[in-house]
Amino acid sequence: MTDSKYFTTNKKGEIFELKAELNNEKKEKRKEAVKKVIAAMTVGKDVSSLFPDVVNCMQTDNLELKKLVYLYLMNYAKSQPDMAIMAVNSFVKDCEDPNPLIRALAVRTMGCIRVDKITEYLCEPLRKCLKDEDPYVRKTAAVCVAKLHDINAQMVEDQGFLDSLRDLIADSNPMVVANAVAALSEISESHPNSNLLDLNPQNINKLLTALNECTEWGQIFILDCLSNYNPKDEREAQSICERVTPRLSHANSAVVLSAVKVLMKFLELLPKDSDYYNTLLKKLSPPLVTLLSGEPEVQYVALRNINLIVQKRPEILKQEIKVFFVKYNDPIYVKLEKLDIMIRLASQANIAQVLAELKEYATEVDVDFVRKAVRAIGRCAIKVEQSAERCVSTLLDLIQTKVNYVVQEAIVVIRDIFRKYPNKYESIIATLCENLDSLDEPDARAAMIWIVGEYAERIDNADELLESFLEGFHDESTQVQLTLLTAIVKLFLKKPSETQELVQQVLSLATQDSDNPDLRDRGYIYWRLLSTDPVTAKEVVLSEKPLISEETDLIEPTLLDELICHIGSLASVYHKPPSAFVEGSHGVHRKHLPVQHSRSFEWAASLLLVSGPAAAMDQPHVIPSQGDLLGDLLNLDLGPPVNVPQISSMQMGAVDLLGGGLDSLVSLNTHILLLMKAKGLEISGTFSRRQGHMYMDMTFTNKALQHMTDFAVQFNKNSFGMIPTSPLPVHTPLMPSQTIEVSLPINTIGPVMKMDPLNNLQVAVKNNIDVFYFSVLIPLNIFFVEDGKMERQVFLATWKDIPNENELQYQIKECHLNADTVSGKLQGNNIFTIAKRNVEGQDMLYQSLKLTNGIWILAELRIQPGNPNYTLSLKCRAPEVSQYVYQTYDSVLKT
């Protein structure tokens, strides 16, 4: 018998005919009719008008017919709620049927009929079914609770079904346990704070036992649930991991990935130096590789997840780059993902192979893939310095192919390579220029223009080249217009004699003929800069640019951590948190990686050591009495205290307008101090003041063997109320033997506490390994504000006004500068010379400065010709700072 004929009834009056057939005397006829109805329903015809007739067929002992009627009911009950009631009796009766398959069928279907009136009748049968002797009925009833909760959450709570569900976790049948876990997990998602699942060690133990016995799907429910548990200590974490690892050999890849999720989460809790930690890391790699021999769709999901895992724990797959080599027949979505991971795993050790592969890919057919391969070659050059030369020559080869989109992509990446390795590969510019005409994409045009502008002095016909772009200026995209403007200004500054006309032309195009405000603004800035002070203009426009960073496209660490908690799910495929694509209350609750609790004691201990002899090691109770100090430093939640927009160096590069150019004011005495060195982390640094803002410039060096992540910083209360205004800008993991420089913006709006010495600052830096404490003496000059120049009259009055006992005298020894150099140097540090007098051959400098907290300091500096020792008299209403001001004078003048 075939059923396909039901799909072909297409006559008019079909409904009428069906109605007659449904009321036919013969059972077989009725069954045929119901099948036709279902077929019609499937293809989207409205057969809801047959509702009463179909429901009439429900009273049957033919199970097949009954299932068909139920299917119909589930679809249409909502549109005919009153009639749906007619079916209730039959359901209730079926729930008492001696055949467990029928009991289960009834309770399963009832839960799917989303009509309020029916749900009332559902409660009693459901209660019975939850305690049914047959496990098949119980496992169906467990899911039914979740269905009911979706319709009427309040009723489920009132009727005590949640408790019954919780009891089922201890059920003897593993499948009942698994379904109960699934139902509870779903319900608890809409109550994020209620401890519905009540995951305690006993329950966890039950789940782990059921894990060995239930179906593959049940194992997934249980593993997904386990991943939400936070073990109380590393012992518990390890024992759970031990019982989860066998799942890595399951044939079902979802079981494997869910097990990986549990292990990735619990790894956070294990001590990094333990043997078990390292064994576990080793165990994770083979199953991940095996996922890549599965069906393409699973490969895709696996690759998206591996992308996350590689960012979180690069060590797991660093040896496995070969499995990510693209096969000719891979679907395009697998190819693109593999390429991404190849770049992440590229290192000096494997770069030769990777490059050979990438070159191969660059000749493939799919445009997206080829572009990505070309981009990848550029990324390799930037990431692995040793390979840069080979990458550049590969890119040149590709440019020679003249395939349009390959050329364009190559030029974009070469621009980045120039940024990373300035003055190294400029010899290839000539080749690039040959392809100027074939560039039709804004990215590529902008890149080429940037290159021409940046190296204008080495390109003989730079003016012609840029001029050729100028013709269609208004048809270009904004990106190209901005770059062209900057490039021509650069050209002008480099070769002013021949290009005056050109620069006039572009400036007028940008400022007069454009209605794009960004373009106009930039045009005006250049115009004024060029017309007022060409020297400054040169310093601004042609300033040295910061290098671009190695890793790009990294997922922001907190998001990465959240996504690790969602391994295997859609969130991990989209690389977006669930809240970005799930509506309603589900999934809004954010997940976090567990935090190692046991560590907090060690932090406290090490802090006690730093904070002086008052706190002894064997007195843990002194922690509270240390009060604010400890409270502040231990509260290492370290959210961003103040929002200061961070401009990444990449963006700066693209604009390269004010980047660093105006920094010429700075020149503080920067003697770099080694601040801290422990557990493989070395921090050295200094403080500086640029454009009225204070920064703590630090260099982080990872001398350990593992990578470091999760950096954060906090200051203890201090005399000047210094606080960091943004989180520590270390976004990428710090690889072993890698060094990065960060600039932490600082503000003085924090809480104030007088320190001794006054300029002492206690700093805590946290990373994934530990919390580190150190203290540092701040050079006072970073607090000297720009408007510290007093009027002469005011200076005189104030000098007189301050009592003489506040005047302190110091000797600056062995200084061989003349008065003008001295005042120049000091001015660079915001110590302003108000007047200079020559009294009996001595130079007298009268100076003023102001601190961030508004304290004025007045100074008289006496310089005798031929005497290398200067006398400094300081007058201030708060004389305790004088000593530090003197130290600053001393150090400024001696550098």
Added chain:
Amino acid sequence: MIGGLFIYNHKGEVLISRVYRDDIGGPLNGVMILLDAFRVNVIHARQQVRSPVTNIARTSFLHVKRSNIWLAAATKQNVNATMVFEFLYKMCDVMAAYFGKISEENVKNNFVLIYELLDEILDFGYPQNSETGALKTFITQQGIKSQTKEEQSQITSQVTGQIGWRREGIKYRRNELFLDVLESVNLLMSPQGQVLSAHVSGRVVMKSYLSGMPECKFGMNDKIVIDKQGKGGGSEDVAKSGKQSIAIDDCTFHQCVRLSKFDTERSISFIPPDGDYELMRYRTTKDIILPFRVIPLVREVGRTRLEVKVVIKSNFKSSLLAQKIEVRIPTPLTTSGVQLICMKGKAKYKASENAIVWKVKRMAGMKESQISAEIELLPTNDKKKWARPPISMNFEVPFAPSGLKVRYLKVFEPKLNYSDHDVIKWVRYIGRSGIYETRC
């Protein structure tokens, strides 16, 4: 969880539509809109499918394709995507087990059955027991006749039980076991003959016709096991075969295998399903025997001619025979004519596939053969160079390229009176080419 499951034909017409959750569109109308959305955006999309996961109208679709049939799961939640795909594969297996090939005709012919199955194996979007063995006991399309109470509880305990894949009371007059070691050997080789990547993915496929609830134990020349035993002093194994043990990179097992036992003792013990099943999959990358070596030589003579010479060398014992050998040499799109000379077998230029296909029925080990081709090209001014896809090869050899050997498969059934010796066992090794490519 899964909100709805849909089956489409290649035209995008809906063959099966089962909605599990209201959130994916509410009553009928919403679902129809969603169904259309998938058709328009994925099935009818001009471009090649760029991802098996698509988000349309804030709904995620996860789809797989089997011949001309599309299976799509829709959801509004953050589902376990891997599970959904595994479920869709499983769904295909179950359907195939019931009515053979998944085609439009078969789906239409069995739509009532499919609805019944969907009702059983997916509840509120949660996959339930989907072992065909168990399902076939009570989803029969015959209606539940008059099962006795015992039969009923046997069914339910099997569906929910710890051994969901096997029912009790199976009896055979002859206890028999067939074990196939099926391997596919994958290779990517550079034109210079350097192995860029090579691995074997293998499967141990069984057919078991055993009475009762037998306890089985499977042993192979796994390096870890052999080394462990080797410490005991048994060097016989080493003497017997040249390559005594193999290093398995990773393996996965059918759910009947006790994983925790494998984890601790590395022994593979299980109660087998009845009939056909795949016991394990494994992957090896070390010391692979590459049955064939392909040596390509491509020479471009001017702009309109291409000379290709390909030599294949068989690299295994000369007493063994490889079969179904096929070498596929891609040709440029602009090919206008091909002249072929081959030493053995038959070769043909297939214009529709842009390839020369060279077939050799049989070839013994340690031999070599070659083909030469002269390809005429149409002159073009297309700047884009020919991408030169790799030369691929297919074959079948009667040994396991990984070197895997079955050491034993023991059967214990304490309750019935047959012993391990009474079971007739058949073991077979087949090595096939997976993706076996040489760049040229």
